[in-house]
Amino acid sequence: MSSIEFILYLVINTAVVLLVAPLFMSLLKKVKAKTQGRQGPPLLQTYYMIAKLFQKEAICSPNSSWIMRVAPYMNMAAILIAALFVPLVFVPGSVGGIGNIILFLYLLTLGRFFMALGGLDAGSAFGGMGSSREMSIAAIIEPTTIIVFAALAFAFKSLNIFDMVFASAATSVLATPTLILIAISLFIILIVETGQVPVDNPETHLELTMIHEGMYLEQSGRNLALMELSSAVKFTLLMALITNLIFPIGIALTLTVAGIMIAVVLFVIKASVLTVIIGLFESSIAKTRFFQLPNLFTMAFFFSTLIIIIEVFT
Amino acid sequence: MLIPLIAGHRDRNVIRTASLSLTILASALMAVPAIAILLGGDPVAITAYAPAGLFSIGFFIDKLAAFFILIIAVVSACIALYSIEYVKHMEGESRRNLFCGCMNLFIFAMVLVVASANTIAFFLFWELMAASSFLLVMYEYDGRGTARAGIFYFVMTHLSTLFVLFGIILLWVETGSFAIASLTGAPTLMVTLAFLSLFLGFSIKGGIIPFHKWLPYAHPASPTPISALMSAVMLKIAVYGLIRFLITVFSPELWWGILILVFGTISGVLGVIYALKEHNIKAMLAYSSIENIGIIFMGIGLFVILSAADLPLLATIALLGALFHSLNHAIFKSLLFLTAGSVIKATHTRNIEQMGGLIHRMPKTAGLFFVGSLGVAAIPPLNGFASELLILIAFFTSVTEVEPLVKVLLFVCLALFAMTSALTTSCFVKAFGTVFLGMPRSARGENAHEVKALMLIGPGILAVACVFLGLFALQIIVWAGFSVPMPDMLLVGLLLILMLVLTYVALYFTSPRTIRVSDTWGCGAPSQKAGSEYTAHGFSQPLFMIFSSLYRTQITNDREFYDEPRAIFKSGTAEIRLLKVFEEYIYLPIAMQFRRLATTIARIQNGCLDTYVLYVFITVIALLVFLGWSV
Structure with missing residues (x-):
């Protein structure tokens, strides 16, 4: 029974995340455009773009090897597995440790590892620059991430995201002060991990200022589509982590068609609200200089540690 | 059981290949009883030589010793296989036989240290191990820097021996016996001193910062199989010593655990930060070893803290993590050293800035090094991740259990551990990217060729072990009779394959399958030059800037001017020097x-x-x- 339920969960969760992920990317662009007084792209623009890229052939440099050809697939697969760790609309019982929060973090690293090597493969200076910056940022945000995750494990007395969401959905009290503080930290992690302002500017068209996009500057056609899609999925699932832990209203605890439908609609609404918040946040601040970032991260780190200390001594 | 081994290892007169084949055979013979003991067989005790009552040399192999013997056996066999081909290309006709003999003696000494039943035997074989490894480090005695490295190694390793001896004597004073047996009662001053002395001895041998300096000197200087053996196995003997004395002899106190944890954390973070700036491939791997030993020490420290806090279940997870990481590190690090040796042999340089593009010229070596990088960077579902996961689980779970002040310490160490892990990923992206990807950065890289089959089979076995130990981590631990709350890596591996296949199939049917090959865009320049590639220095520059206070660079800037207001520049020197703190x-x-x-x-x-x-x-x-x- 539980294995059938789990397989259904795999299908539903993957399908939902793939279907809704591009929406939020367009929405984010739209919000930013609106604040700048522009019209912005239509909400379905990212879907069109990915569909168009899938129809194009891939171009590879003669210097490149299998790494560049495999990287998009590995990255996509890693992010898709990571997506299984965050229940979007339905919480099943955990099977074989799926949902372990440490494994979740390291699956994101798996994707990043291949992406960074893909950036170095063609021998282009911009790719290397992107890889170098991305890996550096990932390294210095890691202490904050692990502290926040440890705080989550501490608050929910479990290592499993499924258990956490379940516990959060089961309690009547909406958001405890600790959870709100953790949510702020998770928000910072979301901004850093997905390369948003003030860390990275996804809107930039100048290769020298790119971080995340720089790594797959050499990718094209369907491989580029995979990279774009995986970035969108990563963005969605980090948002899902925040919304479903802090504001788990509507998430289905049992498997019924109606329950899932409601959960999907509610999730899209919740995530859209969060996307708008992120968009407004990004529009209100400027991109930080790269070497100023450590200061920002140190602040985030001490903020997260503070939460822990409050938790520990109360 | 050990007799065929002695015969196999001591045989110096037969030709090298036979000698090395015997090493492989002996290792295989050694692995079988070791596995038997691990799976619940009875411990074996042998008294080899007992001239007088107190001074006896005996052997005792229980599960812990069997585990470390297994590590030695697996790694030695693969290294011996690799060496059969490698020795053919070494310089020094007459020394090569001696090299094989010495190497076997070295392996033999390490096995005996682990198998020792009392402190006298332990000390004697410890010294034998130190002496034989010193001879091996000095193999290329006329090489540039070898003498310096050798002396450094000699001094440090004997300092280690000295402290171990001191610890053993203190224990003898306390108990009046040389047996490795448990002490009763609360630790007295003498026992505490003995622990500190032993800890210092093992730390020096294990390369814990600040006693690490011999590693980055000795590893580049010695031949590849020796670097691999020292890094993968000899450092583990120090880990074995520490665990053995902690478990069997002492009843540790909380602050001992904190001491070990703090030293482990410092080694972990600083080890990888120094590895990042190192562009000599072997020195980089040596620093990475320091980092990994740091992680193992963190596991051991956590084990002691949790034991002292009376949480045996969590303590077991931490110890299992430390032990499993010892095995995993032995495997991926010997894999990395051996493949790095192949690369050095093909390019005749150790500087990664002169390599590049080797994935086209040495595709198999590249693949093997890639697996090793995945292992060391703790990428799931490989083995490096599996063991770090165990230690992380122990951290995550223990923070809810122990007393508040220790909690804060654990959180700080956890954060630094996470940073270590992420920096390692960055370090090995850089290493793999600079050595194998892009275009050749010098003529040396351009003229490289793939190495012979035996130099691929040895590391190949290790690469398979990397994947196997990662995927079946949970099953192996359950098989050995423990239960841990760890995710099933096999499931993760299967899901990974499933997702890859699904993505591939989905794209196969929806998009065109052609790949056009076209030049990398070189900003309008007609052809892309290797000089425009991102260098290893460039890659680590951001982290270099961020951690500049840790590197202690000294910037000197002397300028002379023609005029008084210092406006017209005459001459000057500017220098950025890295202090060896x-x-x-x-x-x-x-x-x-x-x-x-x-x-x-x-x-x-x-x-x-x-x-x-x-x-x-x-x-x-x-x-x-x-x-x-x-x-």
């Missing part, structure tokens, strides 16, 4: 003190025969007086 602030001052002391003592040694005869005479008189006194 530990060497310049710790090692050299201590060494200088000793040198001063030695110069004073050297006055006694004036080289005249009559003076020495006088010394002998005085000694004899003194002895006579002393003996007469005591009788």
Whole structure:
């Protein structure tokens, strides 16, 4: 029974995340455009773009090897597995440790590892620059991430995201002060991990200022589509982590068609609200200089540690 | 059980291949009983030589010893396989036989250290291990820097021996026996001193910062199989020593655990930060070893803290993590050293800035190095991740259990551990990217060729072990009789394959399958030059800037001007120098003190025969007086 339920969960969760992920990317662009007084792209623009890229052939440099050809697939697969760790609309019982929060973090690293090597493969200076910056940022945000995750494990007395969401959905009290503080930290992690302002500017068209996009500057056609899609999925699932832990209203605890439908609609609404918040946040601040970032991260780190200390001594 | 081994290892007269084949055979013979003991067989005890009551040399192999023997066996067999081909290309006709013999003696000594039943045997074989490895480090004795590396290694390894000996003597004073047996009662001052002394000895041998400096000197200087053996296995002997004494002899206190944890954390973070700036491939791997030993020590420290806090279940997870990481590190690090050796052999340089593009010229070696990188960077579902996961689980779970102040310490160590892990990923992206990807950065990289089959099979076995130990981590631990709350890596692996297949199939049917090959865009330049590639220095520059206070760079800037307001520049020098902090602030001052002391003592040694005869005479008189006194 539980294995059938789990397989259904795999299908539903993957399908939902793939279907809704591009929406939020367009929405984010739209919000930013609106604040700048522009019209912005239509909400379905990212879907069109990915569909168009899938129809194009891939171009590879003669210097490149299998790494560049495999990287998009590995990255996509890693992010898709990571997506299984965050229940979007339905919480099943955990099977074989799926949902372990440490494994979740390291699956994101798996994707990043291949992406960074893909950036170095063609021998282009911009790719290397992107890889170098991305890996550096990932390294210095890691202490904050692990502290926040440890705080989550501490608050929910479990290592499993499924258990956490379940516990959060089961309690009547909406958001405890600790959870709100953790949510702020998770928000910072979301901004850093997905390369948003003030860390990275996804809107930039100048290769020298790119971080995340720089790594797959050499990718094209369907491989580029995979990279774009995986970035969108990563963005969605980090948002899902925040919304479903802090504001788990509507998430289905049992498997019924109606329950899932409601959960999907509610999730899209919740995530859209969060996307708008992120968009407004990004529009209100400027991109930080790269070497100023450590200061920002140190602040985030001490903020997260503070939460822990409050938790520990109360 | 050990007798065929001795025969196999001591045989120096047969040709090298036979000798190395015997090593493989002996390793295989050794692995079988080790696995049997691990799976619940009875411990084996042998008394080899007992001339007098107290001074006996005996062997005792329980699960812990069997586990470490297994590590030695697996790694030695693969390294021996690799060496059969590697030795053919080594310089020094007459020395090569000796090299094989010494290597076997080295492996043999390590096995005996692990198998020792009492402290005398432990110490004797510890010294044998130190001496044989010193000879091996000095193989290329005429090479640039080898002598310096050798001396450094010799001094440090004997400091380690000295502290181990001191610890053993203190234990003997306390108990009056040389047996490795448990002490009763709360630790006295003597026992605490013994622990500190042993800890210091094992830390020096294990390359814990700040006692690490011999590693990045000795590893590049020695031949590849020896670097691999030292890094993958010899450091583990230090880990074994620490675990053995902690579990069997002492009943550790909380602060011992904190001490081990803090030293482990410092080594972990600083090890990888130094690895990042290193562009000599072997020195980089040596620093990475320091980092991994740091992680193992963190596991051990956590084990002690949790044992002292009376949480045996969590303590077991931490210890399992440390032990499993010892095995995993032995495997991926020997894999990395061996493949790095192949690369060095093909390009005749150790500087990764001169390599590049090797994935096209040495595709198999590249693949093997890639697996090793995934392992060391703790990428799931490989083995490096599996063991780090165990330690992380112990961290995550224990923070809810222990007392508040220890909690804060654990959180800080956890954060630094996470950073270590992420920096390692960055370090090995850089290493793999610079060595194998892009275009050749020099003619040396351009003329490289793939190595012979045997130099691929040895590392190949290790690569398979990397994947196997990662995927079946949970099953292996359950098989060994433990239960841990760890995710099933096999499921993760299967899901990974499933997702890859699904993505591939989805794209196969929806998009065109052609790949066009076209030049990388070079900003409008007609052809892309290797010079425009991102270099290893460039890659680590952001982290270099961020951690600049840790690297202690010294920037000197002298300028001369023609005029008084300092406007018209005449000439000047600017220099950025990397301070070798530990060497310049710790090692050299201590060494200088000793040198001063030695110069004073050297006055006694004036080289005249009559003076020495006088010394002998005085000694004899003194002895006579002393003996007469005591009788």
